Amino acid sequence: MASIVILTGAGISAESGLGTFRDKDGLWTKYELKKVATPEGFARNPRLVHEFYNARRKNAVEASPNAAHEALARLEREMPGETLIITQNVDDLHERAGSKAVWHMHGQLAGALCAACDHRWTAPLVMSHTDPCPSCGAPSTRPDIVWFGEMPYHMEDIWVALSEAALFVSIGTSGTVYPAATFAQDAAQAGAETLEMNLEPSDVSRDFDMARFGPASELVPQWVD
Ligand code: BJW
Secondary structure (H helix, E strand, O other), X not given: OOOEEXXXXXXXXXXXXXXXXXXXXXXXXXXXXXXXXXXXXXXXXXXXHXXXXXXXXXXXXXXXXXXXXXXXXXXXXXXXXXXXXXEOOOOOHHHHHOOOOEEEOOEEXXXXXXXXXXXXXXXXXXXXXOOOXXXXXXXXXXXXXXOOOOOOOOHHHHHHHHHHOOEEEEEOOOOOOOOHHXXXXXXXXXXXXXXXXXXXXXXXXXXXXXXXXXXXXXXXXXXXX
C-alpha cells in the first residue's frame, strides 16, 4: 500500500479555472446545494441537475492541469507505488497530468449512471435524464456523482490506505464535508504524519502536524521538488 496518501479538493483545480464550492464566488453561492447535489433534488428536477453538470463537464474538458497536478504526477513517477491520490474532485485533471493511482471518492463528470439498474458508462459531453440506459433501456440517466446522503466510493479501501499511510497530505479542501473531513484524524490515529496545504487555514487545520498556506500551484511543486 502507498506510504504517502494525498487527499485533494476543489482548491487544487481552482487555478485551472474550475470553481470551488465554498469560496467567495464558489458554486454554492450560485446554485442551491439541495437542488443540484442531492438525490431528492435530482428526483424533483433532473433537468436542472443535468444542466449544472453539463456546464461543469464542459468547463472541465476545456481546463488544463496546473503545476500542482503536474507536481503530484512527478512525485508518483519518482516514487512508483508509494503514492495514492484520493480526490474529492470530479474532474480528470490528475489523470491528464499523468497520475495513475487516483481514486475518485465523489465520482466523475466523465461517468453516467443508471438510476434504475446502477449500470455505469462513459458520459457524453451533454447528458439528459431521458437518455436510455445502454443496459436496461430505462430513461433514468444521472451523472455518476456522489451526492449528499450517498455513500462515497472506495471507502473500504480508503480506510485501509489511511491506516497504513506514513504521511497523509491534504491539498485544497475546506474540511467541511464528511467522511473526508476526518481523514487527517483517522490517519494520525493510525500513526501517520499529517500535512495540510491550503490557501488559508481550513475547518480542520488543528488536526494536522504541519501546515503550509498559499496557492496550490506554488506550494505543491515546492513540497515535491
Ligand atoms: C485553494 C485554492 C488554491 C482555493 N490553492 N487552496 C452532519 C454532521 C456530519 C456529517 C453530516 C451531517 N449532515 C450530513 C452529513 C454527511 C454529509 C456532509 O458532510 N455534510 C456536511 C455539509 C455537514 N456527507 C455526505 O452526505 C457524504 N456521504 C456520507 O457521509 O455517507 C455516509 C457515510 C458514513 C460513514 C462513512 C462514510 C460515509 C457524501 C458527500 C458528497 C459530497 N458531494 C459534493 C458534490 C458532488 C460532487 C460535485 O458536484 O463536484 O462534493 S459537495 C462538494 O463538497 C463536492 C466536494 O467534493 C466537497 C468538498 O469540497 P472541497 O473540495 O473541500 O471544496 P471547498 O470549496 O469546500 O473548499 C476549497 C478549499 O480550497 C478552500 O479551503 C479554499 O481556501 C481552498 N483553495 N483556492 C489551494 N488556489
